[in-house]
Amino acid sequence: MAVVDHGLGPVPLFGGSAGDGARFGQSYLAQGGTVRTNAAFLTFLRTGCPVKVFSFDHLDGGRGRWS
Numbered sequence: 767m768a769v770v771d772h773g774l775g776p777v778p779l780f781g782g783s784a785g786d787g788a789r790f791g792q793s794y795l796a797q798g799g800t801v802r803t804n805a806a807f808l809t810f811l812r813t814g815c816p817v818k819v820f821s822f823d824h825l826d827g828g829r830g831r832w833s
Contacts, residue, residue, distance in 0.1 A: 778817075
């Protein structure tokens with residue numbers, strides 16, 4: 767993302783991840799009937815609507831487990 771960020775300039779970047787629960791082994795992305803591993807999607811959106819980026823995760827910091 768550092769390379770993309772450098773090339774885009776002052777465009778806010780945010781993202782997410784495709785996970786496999788708490789196994790941290792392998793996840794899958796599907797596109798156009800093809801399922802891929804070891805891959806990422808990069809999507810550009812342009813809108814006239816106001817956008818607010820928020821953050822949350824599903825980890826319970828006290829137990830180190832997925833909630």
